[in-house]
Every structure is written in structure tokens, then in C-alpha cells.
Amino acid sequence: MTDTETISETTSETCADSRTRAQRANQARLLSEQADRYAVTLESVISVLRSSSMDDRGARETATQIAATALVRLRTATDDHLDALEPVAGAFSRLKEDVQPLVRFGKLDVEFVEPPTNGRALPGDVAHAARAIVRNVLLMLANAAEAQRSRVHWDCDGLNLLINIRDDGRGETQPHDDALRPVSEHVTALDGQMTVSSTPGWGTEMSISIPLDPVSAPAPLEGLPEVSGREQEVLNELARGARNAEIARTLGITEHTVKFHISKLLKKAGARNRAELISLMH
Structure with a gap:
């Protein structure tokens, strides 16, 4: 085998490995999205069954409808093209659809502030991560049962997606709380920034900035013992x-x-x- 043939074969193997890695990463993201939706669906069903404004029959019918709708959505999942661009307004609408049952039947009153319709389109992975981040925060608030109201606002400055979430809870949330770990790791993985500002007795505000340009591939850590x-x-x-x-x-x-x-x-x-x-x- 000549040197040229060897290089060609090595290059082909490298490309194949890259494609395999990308396919695995895409599959993992899809599984993560499904897990988030399962959590929202289950919390919505529980909220309906606990609702004091519905009789037993109405609660059962509504819970069944929520579960059936989630099952249909699972069978016709639309998140298999994470590399595609999503208009920021469309991505925000999908977020509202995801959490609509939780908001409607839960005890947390959520106000959604629409992003500008002419904002820059979001890369698929950014739109996916942004929805997951907001869902995680709303689930955290619903489970803690401390806040009565929350406000979710998206905006776009042309370079970053800006997410702002406020609540009227106890104002004791800290950036390094375990409940916020999935959110902070998601933001960090996208080279984003997150600040958490809490005022005791007045609530918490989270400000998140996610860059819209692709994130560079992680490089081995320098100055460490050999990384396998x-x-x-x-x-x-x-x-x-x-x-x-x-x-x-x-x-x-x-x-x-x-x-x-x-x-x-x-x-x-x-x-x-x-x-x-x-x-x-x-």
C-alpha cells in the first residue's frame, strides 16, 4: 500500500468516526428532549389530578387527554433535525406548547413575553437547549411550590439568545444549588453565561445568554496528566x-x-x- 493510499484510508476512517460521533450525539440530544417532555407531562398529569377546581371525572378525562397528546407527539417527534434553523418566534411557540398543560393546570402562573418576530433564526441545538433550560426551571419552581408567579422572556441581540426568568418565590436560590445544576451545565456546554440574582422575600431572576454561533469542539485540557x-x-x-x-x-x-x-x-x-x-x- 502506498503512502497516498494509507493517508486516504486514514482520512476515510476519521470521517466515518466523526459521522458516528455526530449520530450518537444527535441521538443523545433526542433522548434528552424526550426525557424533558416526559417530566413536563407527568407533572402536568399530577397537577390535574390534584386540582381542586375539577371533579374526579373531569380530572381523569383531562389527565388522559394530556397523556394521549404526549403519546402522539412522541410518535411524531419533530426534533430529529437539530441542525436546522428555527425562527425565534417559532421556537418560543414550541416552548409554550411544551409547558401549556403544566401552566394551565398547575399552581404556577407563568407569563410569557414574546420575542421580536424579526429576530435572528436560532440554530437547532440552541433552540433545543433553550427550551430544555426553561422547562427545567419551570419544573424546579413547580416542584418547590414556593413561587406563585413566573415570567419568561426571550430576546435576541443578533449574536446571542437572551433568556430571562423571574419568579416571586422566597428569593433563596443560589447559582450553585443542585436543582440548577442541569441548567448551568447546559449553559456552560454552549459557551453561554448565566447569572442568578435572589432577593429574600422578593424572588429570583435568572439571566441567560447563549451564543448563536457554533461552539468550538472541546480540546484536551492542557497541563494535565495524560487524558485517555x-x-x-x-x-x-x-x-x-x-x-x-x-x-x-x-x-x-x-x-x-x-x-x-x-x-x-x-x-x-x-x-x-x-x-x-x-x-x-x-
């Missing part, structure tokens, strides 16, 4: 916001093994948590 190939694969998955179960499915390993690799990476990097590790990669 498997550890680098785990880093890549962490960088896009994947959770342990998703990483395990994507890489074909157990969650215990994922935790083992993350623990080793944290020690090598001297990082205190996953979010800090992801930040060091960028």
Missing part, C-alpha cells in the same frame, strides 16, 4: 451538556464507569464539579 481516549470522549459528551445516563448510552458503557471517568477527570483538572470542568475545557 475514553476520558476525552467523556469530556466531549460533558461539553454538550449530556448527563451520566446519556453518556453511558452514547459510549456504550455503564453509568458507574462514567462516574469513574468523571471522578478521575475532576482530580486531574483540580475542578470542584462538572460545570467547572467544562469551563476549563473552553
Whole structure:
């Protein structure tokens, strides 16, 4: 085999590996989206069954309708093209559809402030992440049962998607709370920024900025002891916001093994948590 043939074969293998990695990442994102929707659906059903404004028959019928609608949506999932652009207003409308049952039958009153219709279109992964972020926050508020009202506002400055979420809860939420970890990791994975401002007795405001331009691929951490190939694969998955179960499915390993690799990476990097590790990669 000539040198040219060897280079050509190596290049082909590299391209095939890249395509496989992209397919796995896309599948993991779809699974994450489905998990978010399951959580919203279950919380909506529970809210209906607990509602004091409905009789037993009405509650059962409404809960059945919510579950049936979610099942139809699952069978006709439309999130399989995450690389496509979504108009910002359309992406926001999909968010409202996702959480509509939770808002309608839950105890949390949510006000949605529409984004400008002429805003720059959102890349599919940004639109997906933005919806997941807001759903996670609203679920957190609903489960905590401390806030009565929340306000969700999207805007676009041409370079970033701007998300603002306010609530009238106790005002005790802190940026490093465990409940906010999925949100902070999602934001960090997209090279975004998040600030949390809480005022005791007045509520909490979260301001999130997500860049619309593609995120550069994570590079190996410099100055560390040698990072193995498997550890680098785990880093890549962490960088896009994947959770342990998703990483395990994507890489074909157990969650215990994922935790083992993350623990080793944290020690090598001297990082205190996953979010800090992801930040060091960028």
C-alpha cells in the first residue's frame, strides 16, 4: 500500500468516526428532549389530578387527554433535525406548547413575553437547549411550590439568545444549588453565561445568554496528566451538556464507569464539579 493510499484510508476512517460521533450525539440530544417532555407531562398529569377546581371525572378525562397528546407527539417527534434553523418566534411557540398543560393546570402562573418576530433564526441545538433550560426551571419552581408567579422572556441581540426568568418565590436560590445544576451545565456546554440574582422575600431572576454561533469542539485540557481516549470522549459528551445516563448510552458503557471517568477527570483538572470542568475545557 502506498503512502497516498494509507493517508486516504486514514482520512476515510476519521470521517466515518466523526459521522458516528455526530449520530450518537444527535441521538443523545433526542433522548434528552424526550426525557424533558416526559417530566413536563407527568407533572402536568399530577397537577390535574390534584386540582381542586375539577371533579374526579373531569380530572381523569383531562389527565388522559394530556397523556394521549404526549403519546402522539412522541410518535411524531419533530426534533430529529437539530441542525436546522428555527425562527425565534417559532421556537418560543414550541416552548409554550411544551409547558401549556403544566401552566394551565398547575399552581404556577407563568407569563410569557414574546420575542421580536424579526429576530435572528436560532440554530437547532440552541433552540433545543433553550427550551430544555426553561422547562427545567419551570419544573424546579413547580416542584418547590414556593413561587406563585413566573415570567419568561426571550430576546435576541443578533449574536446571542437572551433568556430571562423571574419568579416571586422566597428569593433563596443560589447559582450553585443542585436543582440548577442541569441548567448551568447546559449553559456552560454552549459557551453561554448565566447569572442568578435572589432577593429574600422578593424572588429570583435568572439571566441567560447563549451564543448563536457554533461552539468550538472541546480540546484536551492542557497541563494535565495524560487524558485517555475514553476520558476525552467523556469530556466531549460533558461539553454538550449530556448527563451520566446519556453518556453511558452514547459510549456504550455503564453509568458507574462514567462516574469513574468523571471522578478521575475532576482530580486531574483540580475542578470542584462538572460545570467547572467544562469551563476549563473552553
